Amino acid sequence: MAWLPFEDKIAGASEELVLKYSPNWSGARETKHPIWIPDVAYNDFEMVEHDEYELKVPFTKDTWHGRMKACRGVGASLSGEELANWEAEHRKLLDDIAPEEFEVLHYGALALLQKKN
Numbered sequence: 001m002a003w004l005p006f007e008d009k010i011a012g013a014s015e016e017l018v019l020k021y022s023p024n025w026s027g028a029r030e031t032k033h034p035i036w037i038p039d040v041a042y043n044d045f046e047m048v049e050h051d052e053y054e055l056k057v058p059f060t061k062d063t064w065h066g067r068m069k070a071c072r073g074v075g076a077s078l079s080g081e082e083l084a085n086w087e088a089e090h091r092k093l094l095d096d097i098a099p100e101e102f103e104v105l106h107y108g109a110l111a112l113l114q115k116k117n
Contacts, residue, residue, distance in 0.1 A: 001108045002030040004054070008105040017093060018073040021086050025073030034042050035109040045113035055099065056103035061094045064104065 003011040005028070014027055032052050059067065065087070069075050074086060 001055075001106055002058075004032065004051055004105045004107055005029060006031065010094075010102060011104050013093055013097055014064070014068050014090065017086065018068065018071065021082055022073035022077050025077070027071055027073055028081075028108075032107040033109070035111045037111055037113070042117055046116055047111060048114045050110065051094045052107055055106050055108055057102065057106050058103050060101050061091075061098055064102075065090055065094060069090065074094040083100070 003015075005012040005015040011025065016027055019028055032054070034050050034052060037047070068090060069083075069087065078086060
């Protein structure tokens with residue numbers, strides 16, 4: 001499950017701010033795609049079914065801010081000073097573009113594998 005930054009204004013703006021502070025963050029620019037299954041799994045299993053679907057996840061400004069802070073491009077990567085600056089900038093961003101309660105478009109992906117005979 002991941003937010004869709006190209007399809008959701010709040011997710012996209014928040015992600016751009018993360019990239020400003022962590023330009024090498026590898027969690028950015030997600031798009032809807034099938035869940036990755038390691039090749040070794042296909043030695044014993046076969047794909048029976050997969051699905052990728054959109055869902056809207058409810059947030060408040062505070063819970064979205066916390067969610068973004070928890071991503072590895074922010075909380076795990078920034079110095080104390082950088083984190084304080086990011087937090088102030090992100091809160092201002094949310095005040096400018098988001099209502100108090102909103103939904104962020106995400107996608108979910110699932111795969112059903114069956115053991116080979």
